[in-house]
Amino acid sequence: MTTFVDRVELHVAAGNGGHGCASVHREKFKPLGGPDGGNGGRGGDVILVVDQSVTTLLEYHHSPHRKATNGQPGAGDNRSGKDGQDLVLTVPDGTVVLDKQGNVLADLVGEGTTFIAGQGGRGGLGNAALASARRKAPGFALLGEPGEARDIVLELKTVADVALVGYPSAGKSSLISVLSAAKPKIADYPFTTLVPNLGVVTAGSTVYTIADVPGLIPGASQGRGLGLEFLRHVERCSVLVHVLDTATLESDRDPVSDLDVIEEELKQYGGLEDRPRIVVLNKIDIPDGQDLADMIRPDLEARGYQVYEASAVARTGLKELSFALADIVSKARAAKPKEEATRIVIRPKAVDDTGFTVVYDETEEVYRVRGEKPERWVRQTDFNNDEAVGYLADRLNRLGVEDALMKAGARAGDGVAIGSEENAVVFDWEPTMMAGAEMLGRRGEDHRLEAPRPAAQRRRDRDAERDDAQREFDDFNPF
Known part of the structure; x- marks a missing residue:
């Protein structure tokens, strides 16, 4: 049964x-009570929040579909609808949020860090809020906007200061169990560790976290074994510790070649x-292990590695190792730039920024209007x-959409689409010289509205108009 999920x-x-x-x-003796329709409530957001007590994404592996509640509709007597309740999803520290294309949307590090994964829709205005001096009693209200829906990918990258890497059965879990209070599964067969283990180590005044990566083997970076699944957990570490098995029973392996293989996979x-x-020569409690450690240590130090000998069973060399790691972690923390206080950045709009664009789409033969406000108004x-x-x-x-259409060359009867190609509202454009309540007839009607014509019909009508104009010109000009 799966107990750990990190993607x-x-x-x-x-x-x-x-x-x-x-x-x-409507009230007795008040025949002209006026509009009193209330506004709709806002839809709930979907919010990701870092919680230190959560260590896995298992909950979302079993239930991947999550939805916040809708806002309630408004009612008469100026009663606004209730806002939808936000859906708060807790995630482990170090969770990275990506879209389906692999682009990073957020990197959630630190208790309480939040990210709005889905923005709730705005509530529609009631006719009481739409009333004006010209439109005293609107016979309509605005619709609520649909909430944002999308697919995201959550990846967990363990937040640890020290990462232990090495071949299966090199003794990484054993080292964590004696350096910290962590109790990982330990056995004498390869791939005992199937999930990253995390422990807290105290060395003097320094407290740091240490994690191990399930055993790496040649080809791990291309997906062999478990390495590809868990190599992401070492990305945030300050120091890498190569745990080399000096008592391996495999005749075709030795600690130096193991180190070269793991370094190649990391590269x-x-x-x-x-x-x-840092290199740790582990299992020196075994006689042959100590002899091998003495033999290869000069070679490793010649390569520039700090080499430590340790035994999780005999508990030797652990103090020196823990303090050496604490020293490197302290220096790494001191070298990190201090986080600046949150600064409010004001980005005023350009003077010529209309907030929308008008582009002629030759494929659909329509003028396409794109912009936050026009598209939102259409949805409402x-x-x-x-x-x-x-x-x-x-x-x-x-x-200013009508003026922009005229500048783009649109004529009466041309098709205009507001929105993206997948979800656009298309209508025949009829330019007007006036707008407002003076254009209205009976309540709920507007003389400007006509059924939109298909593109083929618009082309035929334009051709007919051109032919009529040509005939009139020919009749008028006898020569």
């Missing part, structure tokens, strides 16, 4: 915003070249209500 794909969906309410106040994995290395519009569509036209006109 999962998570499907998150924030809550949808509640719809606004279109309501008119292939990449990003660890700048980490200081109830297209079954003509007055709501008219209100959308007013907003777009005030934003």
Whole structure:
């Protein structure tokens, strides 16, 4: 049964915003009570929070689909809908959030660090909030926005100061068990350790964490054995410790060649070249192990390694090793740049930034409008209500979309699409010289709204208009 998971794909969906309410106040002896529709509630966010007590992503391996609650719709008598409840997901310290393409969205390190994985949708305004001097009693309300939904990947990279690397059965788990209070599984067969173990070591006034990586073998960086799955857990460490088995029973192996193999795998994995290395010659309690350690130590020191001899069984050499690691960790912590206080950066918009773009799409033969505000307004519009569509036209006109379409060469009857290709609203553009409540007829209607025509129909209509204009010119010009 799986007990440790350090990589999962998570499907998150924030809550949808509640719809606004279109309501008119009705009370005896008050026939003109006015609009009193309340606003819809905000949809809940999906928030990732670092919790030190969580050590694995196992919970999300079993339940990868998570959704926050929706906002409630508004009601009459100016009653706003209740906001949706945020969904808080706890993750281990050192969790990296990526999108499906592998781009890093957030690196969550430190207790309480948060990341909004899914933004809740805005609630729609009720007709009471939409009332104005020109539109005294709107017969419509805005819809709530859908919440953000996306797929993300969570990867756990253990936050440790020291990482032990080496072949299977080199004694890494045994060293952690005697250096710290950790109690990993220990046995006399390869691949006993199937998950990274983490322990806390105190050496004088320095306290640091130490972790081991499940046994590496040749080809680990390409996916052989367990190395590829767990090499990411050494990326945050300050020092790498090569644990070499001086009492190996395999005739085709020796500690120096083991060191070369592991170094090659670390090189292939990449990003660890700048980490200081220490070599631990383990299992010197065995006579042959001590003899081999004495033989290869000069060669390793000649390569520039700090070499320590240790035995987890006899508990020899542990104090010197722990204090040497503490010294390197202390220097690494002192060398890290101090975190600056959070600075508020104000980025004003450029003077010529309209907040949207208009581009002609030759494939679809439409003018495509892209921008945060136009697309949000379209999502909030109830297209079954003509007055709501008219209100959308007013907003777009005030934003300058109509002027931009004219500058881009759009003519009456051309197709206009607001939004992305996958989810756009397409309509036939009819330029207007006026906008607002004066264009309205009966409640819920707007004379500017007509059924959109297909692209082929628009082309035929334009050709017909051109032919009519040519015939009129020919009739007028007798020569």
